[in-house]
Amino acid sequence: MSSNPPEANLVHFIQLRGSSTVMKVMQRIGLKYMDENPNIRLPLLGGGTAMGYKSALDGTADIGMASGQIPQNIQLWASKHKLAIDEVSIATDGIAAIVNPANPINDLSLEQLHDIFTGSVTNWNALGKFSGAINVVSHDPQLGTYEPWKRQVAGKDHITLKAKVVNGLDSLMQAVSSDPLAIGYVGTTFLGKGKVKALAIDGFLPTYTNIKQQHYPIRNQLQLLAKSSAHNEVHNFIAYCLDPNKGQMMIKEMGLVPAAGE
Structure with a gap:
């Protein structure tokens, strides 16, 4: 016993x-x-x-x-x-700005990212290299990634009302991976989950070292x-x-x- x-x-x-x-x-x-x-x-x-x-x-x-x-x-x-x-x-964690791999843009400034997500810039031709209406994809405000992204990217401004709002990471990854004109955002642990490309922001990719050393500007607890x-x-x-x-x-x-x- x-x-x-x-x-x-x-x-x-x-x-x-x-x-x-x-x-x-x-x-x-x-x-x-x-x-x-x-x-x-x-x-x-x-x-x-x-x-x-x-x-x-x-x-x-x-x-x-x-x-x-x-x-x-x-x-x-x-x-x-x-x-x-x-x-x-x-x-x-870092929050990565992601685009379709067919998008030739590899780097944006934080200011350019702000203008895209608040609707001030609506066509990729304003950023050079190619043309087409920018299709912004954003998380539902109830999801945690939305709040730090909105706070650090949009600031006091609002995310554009023209954004496609999705409820879930799978839906966001699908929306970006299937649309050469789309841009969205995900936590870095999800970057390997779909066919998307992470952008450098102000010259820094969302790598472990850049996030740890606070070079990459969009971070999350x-x-x-x-x-x-x-x-x-x-x-x-x-x-x-x-x-x-x-x-x-x-x-x-x-x-x-x-x-x-x-």
Whole structure:
């Protein structure tokens, strides 16, 4: 008969929900963590950064996943109900401007990117090399990548109303890979997923070194969200994600800049 106390054999579920960008990281770390901790299960659900914040705040997830700042409407709702969570940065990602490989343009300035995404420049001939109406493809505002892109590229201006808004990374990659006149944006971990080309911005490609050294200008914090009062298994998993020899090492292997440094 086993001498272990009954609770030692219990299976603990840690529900994660939110950003698809962070979910990709959690899939990698989570598999390793469950191998090392057979009594832990880590079910993952998407839904976007807004859902990550809401789920962590209302308790429908143990850990929220976010790749952008908290949406204002959820922040107001949380304040009204006196709800709070801890935001833990696990990595820095770059957000790449992507075009179809048939597009001859390889480099844009941040100012040119602003003018494209706010609708001031609407034809590729304004940027040289070839002509055609620019087809802007943007994420749904509820998805985390939208907020840091809008903040760092459009600034106080709005993303053009003529943009094709898609709900999901697969749809965005498909829209750009099938249209020589399209331009969109994705986190760098998704660059190998479709036939698209990442542009250099102000002379810098979104490589690991350029993001780490802050030469590439469009960057994003990937975060885990949890209540301070969460059970120990939640805090243990977050600590694992922050361990330089465990989660942070896997994050670096994925091409992301670890939050814990090197």
